[in-house]
Amino acid sequence: MFDFKALLDSLPIMGLGMLGIFIVIGIIMGIIWILGKVFTEKKDNKNQ
Amino acid sequence: MAQLFSNLLDVDWSTEWPMIIMWIIGGVLIYLAIKKEMEPTLLLPMGFGAILVNLPNSGAVSQVVDGIVEEVGPIDVLFNAGIANELFPLLLFIGIGAMIDFGPLLANPKMMLFGAAAQFGIFLTLSLASFLGFELKDAASIAIIGAADGPTSIFVSQYFESNYVGAIIVAAYSYMALVPIIQPTVIKICTTKNERLIRMPYKPKSVTKATKILFPIIITVVAGIFAPKSVALVGFLMFGNLIRECGVLDRLSESAQHELANLITILLGLTVSTKMQWESFLNWQTIMIMLLGLVAFIFDTAGGVLFAKLLNLFLKEKVNPMIGAAGISAFPMSSRVVHKMGLEEDPQNFLLMHAAAANVSGQIASVIAGGLILTLVQV
Numbered sequence: 001m002f003d004f005k006a007l008l009d010s011l012p013i014m015g016l017g018m019l020g021i022f023i024v025i026g027i028i029m030g031i032i033w034i035l036g037k038v039f040t041e042k043k044d045n046k047n048q
Numbered sequence: 049m050a051q052l053f054s055n056l057l058d059v060d061w062s063t064e065w066p067m068i069i070m071w072i073i074g075g076v077l078i079y080l081a082i083k084k085e086m087e088p089t090l091l092l093p094m095g096f097g098a099i100l101v102n103l104p105n106s107g108a109v110s111q112v113v114d115g116i117v118e119e120v121g122p123i124d125v126l127f128n129a130g131i132a133n134e135l136f137p138l139l140l141f142i143g144i145g146a147m148i149d150f151g152p153l154l155a156n157p158k159m160m161l162f163g164a165a166a167q168f169g170i171f172l173t174l175s176l177a178s179f180l181g182f183e184l185k186d187a188a189s190i191a192i193i194g195a196a197d198g199p200t201s202i203f204v205s206q207y208f209e210s211n212y213v214g215a216i217i218v219a220a221y222s223y224m225a226l227v228p229i230i231q232p233t234v235i236k237i238c239t240t241k242n243e244r245l246i247r248m249p250y251k252p253k254s255v256t257k258a259t260k261i262l263f264p265i266i267i268t269v270v271a272g273i274f275a276p277k278s279v280a281l282v283g284f285l286m287f288g289n290l291i292r293e294c295g296v297l298d299r300l301s302e303s304a305q306h307e308l309a310n311l312i313t314i315l316l317g318l319t320v321s322t323k324m325q326w327e328s329f330l331n332w333q334t335i336m337i338m339l340l341g342l343v344a345f346i347f348d349t350a351g352g353v354l355f356a357k358l359l360n361l362f363l364k365e366k367v368n369p370m371i372g373a374a375g376i377s378a379f380p381m382s383s384r385v386v387h388k389m390g391l392e393e394d395p396q397n398f399l400l401m402h403a404a405a406a407n408v409s410g411q412i413a414s415v416i417a418g419g420l421i422l423t424l425v426q427v
Contacts, residue, residue: 001180010187013171013174018164018171021420024275029158033157036259039262
């Protein structure tokens with residue numbers, strides 16, 4: 001019933017998955033930061 | 049007279065008695081939906097559907113005799129039209145996207161880290177399910193229960209053509225309803241009273257309309273680049289949000305939030321029940337899936353809380369670690385739970401806006417986690 005090989009095989013997926021999600025979230029945070037810098041309240045009002 | 053009861057008399061009750069258990073399970077789901085108001089929009093149709101598809105020779109589902117489909121049932125037709133091709137969860141995502149206000153997150157983007165950390169339970173459960181003997185495709189489908197996100201669970205389990213779609217969906221929605229019970233226990237185990245007392249002043253920051261409009265478009269592009277298989281999930285979610293934020297499609301936004309979401313929810317709950325026929329539902333794997341789903345929820349919550357504690361080692365302005373627990377996708381239950389716990393500890397500690405930001409980020413992160421699982425698990 002207990003499959004140690006399957007457990008070991010799945011560990012890279014766990015590692016890559018968590019790493020991947022932090023990378024993507026990090027990129028999204030960076031994008032939000034850039035958007036916040038580019039589109040400030042003043043500039044947005046000007047555009048309107 | 050005999051003809052009236054022929055259906056009942058023709059059934060071989062010595063082998064088909066388990067269908068009665070499914071009637072009881074259906075009844076319990078309906079009871080929980082009505083009496084306890086646990087995810088009633090999904091649990092009620094699923095409970096009714098569980099009874100519907102487990103009646104002797106039910107015309108609601110296809111009847112197969114000697115390997116030949118004698119009569120195609122409407123629920124199977126709906127399943128093939130909306131779930132087998134993952135269409136219903138995607139359409140539901142348009143409605144969900146139209147309901148979400150990313151404002152609190154855009155004002156406080158560092159809360160996104162908790163959305164990422166609180167997906168830990170998903171990946172841990174994947175390994176645990178593999179260890180317990182589930183095939184990788186089933187382990188991945190079970191793990192996604194931890195996304196605390198019904199449509200993503202349906203999408204991923206159906207993508208992998210898991211043998212346990214019914215059990216996975218029942219577990220996903222049941223635990224989402226149990227967030228107010230599961231999370232406080234885990235949070236209390238993982239934190240000290242002093243940590244729960246940490247105050248987090250809210251400094252509201254304005255977010256421009258241009259940012260709100262560009263955000264869903266850019267997120268779709270980023271998700272498409274890094275986890276291409278998630279682009280349907282993320283794209284439909286973000287399309288819904290774009291309709292909401294653009295300011296010129298209010299009618300469509302309203303329709304997506306109400307009519308579209310309601311229609312799909314009705315069909316989804318009923319259609320999912322086709323996977324609750326006793327032959328495929330009543331087995332020890334279903335019990336294991338329920339337990340693994342619980343493990344996923346517990347470690348999602350613990351992952352978020354412990355990550356917040358880790359961050360506190362480096363931050364000057366400390367974060368209340370309970371906020372980390374709100375990084376799961378169950379919105380808005382999780383943020384409400386954290387806010388309520390904060391008020392119980394200190395009536396002047398208002399954590400709602402921080403928790404809402406983490407919770408919204410959990411919605412994005414859970415979809416990305418689903419996409420990463422689709423990308424990383426090769427079957």
